[in-house]
Amino acid sequence: MSEPNPGTAAIECAALVISALDSEQRLQIILKLAERDHVVHELVAALGKSQPLISQHLRVLKRVGLVTSTRAGREVAYHLAVREAADIIDLANRVGVTAAAGTVDELDARRSSPSHQVDNSDNEQVSAVTDESATGGKAAIAGRASDDTLDMPGLIPELPTPPIPRIR
Structure with a gap:
């Protein structure tokens, strides 16, 4: 034993x-x-x-x-x-x-980077990091909000090159 x-x-x-x-x-x-x-x-x-x-x-x-x-x-x-x-x-x-x-909030760092793009048309927000050096070419953060109180970012694989498609 x-x-x-x-x-x-x-x-x-x-x-x-x-x-x-x-x-x-x-x-x-x-x-x-x-x-x-x-x-x-x-x-x-x-x-x-x-x-x-x-x-x-x-x-x-x-x-x-x-x-x-x-x-x-x-x-x-x-x-x-x-x-x-x-x-x-x-x-x-x-x-x-x-x-x-x-600690550095990686999401905040990405949001404040110059490669971060935001489309605010039709009160809908779509954002993504498109610079492959920022994401290592693996994935990027994207989010959609139907109003100002709801912003739920998520991880999506391999974004296409700009223009960024609208997420609905």
Whole structure:
């Protein structure tokens, strides 16, 4: 019988934590608890959410061990059990900012290129990238809109050379 991959347990544990952090409200709760311990009514006031919703999020965070609680009379104080949970949020933010800075919306880049052509006759829009260097000769983006609120671009193979046929 083969032993389980040691990386499997680490991935399962990471997946549980990431799953627990997959909510903006839970991220906000973690950050609030990183500042200091809070009781539920303080979190409700700070986050502007209902008490049952905050309690449910706290249960999820407790289930994975990121948050603990202590009862003092009628109130329950919640504590951040793993300080690194706030660091995960900070790191995820930095990764997101870095990733967003490095991404270029390819569709927007194509739309703003000189080879992009638009025909607005009859309140119908047809657009395509016709420069083979922009598309690598493989495909191009084209779209049709029957009104200004509907613009659904799609990928079509090997466009013919201009003039661009109208799509109806």
